[in-house]
Amino acid sequence: xxIVKIFSIHKTKEKWLQEAIxxxxxxxxxxxxxxxxxxxxxxxxxKKILNESFFICLDEKGQKxxxxxxxKKLFEFFQSNNLKINFLIGSDVGISKKIKxxxxxxxxxxxxxxxxxxIRLILIEQIYRAYQIHENTKYHK
Amino acid sequence: xxIVKIFSIHKTKEKWLQEAIxxxxxxxxxxxxxxxxxxxxxxxxxKKILNESFFICLDEKGQKxxxxxxxKKLFEFFQSNNLKINFLIGSDVGISKKIKxxxxxxxxxxxxxxxxxxIRLILIEQIYRAYQIHENTKYHK
Numbered sequence: 100x101x102i103v104k105i106f107s108i109h110k111t112k113e114k115w116l117q118e119a120i121x122x123x124x125x126x127x128x129x130x131x132x133x134x135x136x137x138x139x140x141x142x143x144x145x146k147k148i149l150n151e152s153f154f155i156c157l158d159e160k161g162q163k164x165x166x167x168x169x170x171k172k173l174f175e176f177f178q179s180n181n182l183k184i185n186f187l188i189g190s191d192v193g194i195s196k197k198i199k200x201x202x203x204x205x206x207x208x209x210x211x212x213x214x215x216x217x218i219r220l221i222l223i224e225q226i227y228r229a230y231q232i233h234e235n236t237k238y239h240k
Numbered sequence: 241x242x243i244v245k246i247f248s249i250h251k252t253k254e255k256w257l258q259e260a261i262x263x264x265x266x267x268x269x270x271x272x273x274x275x276x277x278x279x280x281x282x283x284x285x286x287k288k289i290l291n292e293s294f295f296i297c298l299d300e301k302g303q304k305x306x307x308x309x310x311x312k313k314l315f316e317f318f319q320s321n322n323l324k325i326n327f328l329i330g331s332d333v334g335i336s337k338k339i340k341x342x343x344x345x346x347x348x349x350x351x352x353x354x355x356x357x358x359i360r361l362i363l364i365e366q367i368y369r370a371y372q373i374h375e376n377t378k379y380h381k
Binding site for chain 2: 113114115116118119122163164165166169208209210211212213214217220221224225228239
């Protein structure tokens with residue numbers, strides 16, 4: 100079982116977002132445990148994430164990958180981290196330098212700026228896609 | 241009134257996607273007319289799009305822009321095309337060379353591959369964001 104923990108500040112209030120995320124969680128549930136860690140504020144997020152030995156930051160200034168490369172990297176990270184990966188979605192003001200400096204990897208989804216809602220949805224779909232690529236199914240073809 | 245016509249093949253079946261898109265259409269409705277042109281198949285899409293004098297293709301191999309640059313370009317295009325822009329979302333196999341060669345601009349949303357559902361949602365949110373940037377509101381700040 101692969102364990103993915105996603106740290107963020109904002110709650111998922113939108114019904115459509117809950118439904119969309121739920122769809123991917125359902126598809127992943129046999130092989131993945133997805134945990135959403137909602138932090139109270141920036142300070143809470145920083146405290147919690149800095150306790151983790153391995154985490155990936157999502158940040159506009161990070162490295163850009165294709166879905167194939169993301170899949171490869173994700174499963175390398177799973178291998179080297181006892182099948183457990185933490186992701187961090189920052190707040191509107193971005194992620195502090197302190198956190199970014201400690202991150203194991205900083206990933207940019209796009210040059211475009213997305214809403215937090217969209218980032219959450221894109222991330223879980225890319226995790227699902229990465230798994231399908233890893234399993235060599237038809238999803239990504 | 242700005243007119244945006246989005247050509248694609250796949251229908252929006254997912255309820256969550258309809259709700260999400262509807263939210264942005266509602267926010268845009270005072271200033272934008274958004275039309276979804278669903279084509280039967282590739283041939284139908286090709287026939288319809290090649291009748292248009294100006295269209296933007298969404299394609300992984302296109303040009304990547306920040307949201308600020310997308311906003312700038314979008315409103316330049318509106319200016320030079322009587323406030324009307326067509327977008328084209330291709331099928332799973334991508335967009336034919338014939339169409340790409342005739343496109344006024346080829347835009348890539350990301351190095352990552354997204355589902356058609358996601359592309360539709362990202363596009364309409366970016367149009368909304370572009371308008372907010374253009375109007376200098378707080379949305380993008």
